[in-house]
Amino acid sequence: MDRMMILGISIMIASGGVLTFYLNHKLGKGPVFASAIVAFFSGIIFPYLFGDWGLTMAAAITAGSYAGMSEKDRIQNYVDMLVVSVFLSILYIISKDVFVGIGGKLGTIACISVISVYGMKVFPEMIVNKGDNKLRDLNTNNRRGR
Secondary structure (H helix, E strand, C coil): CCHHHHHHHHHHHHHHHHHHHHHHHHCCCCHHHHHHHHHHHHHHHHHHHHHHHHHHHHHHHHHHHHHHCCCCCCCCCHHHHHHHHHHHHHHHHHCCCCCCCCCCHHHHHHHHHHHHHHHHHHHHHHHECCCCCCECCCCHHHHCCC
């Protein structure tokens, strides 16, 4: 896979995610409708615009649209969506030739990307004790006074 293809995939994933996020949260169209519109039109238009790359680009924007379906408490803004898109682009490129023809791959890698970014935001808060702003002792032996 050449660099232009990787760049194109990354741009399409980010575009699909941000557009779906916008339709879902700013226009209030709902996650399923927003993703369906983005995936439908990309599947019709992109094969004609990009020729041989068209189906790959349509699949990439569809994967981004699946990530854009996330609730506002998971992905809160466009910056978060772009970070998710970076993770999703990496996973998409790595898994391009894996499980070909098996259903659910795009949704699965979108879910993994969203969970990863959300986990990076929430995990530090889970470790820090809100009362004294010190890291909790994760070693169970020390909690028992041993």
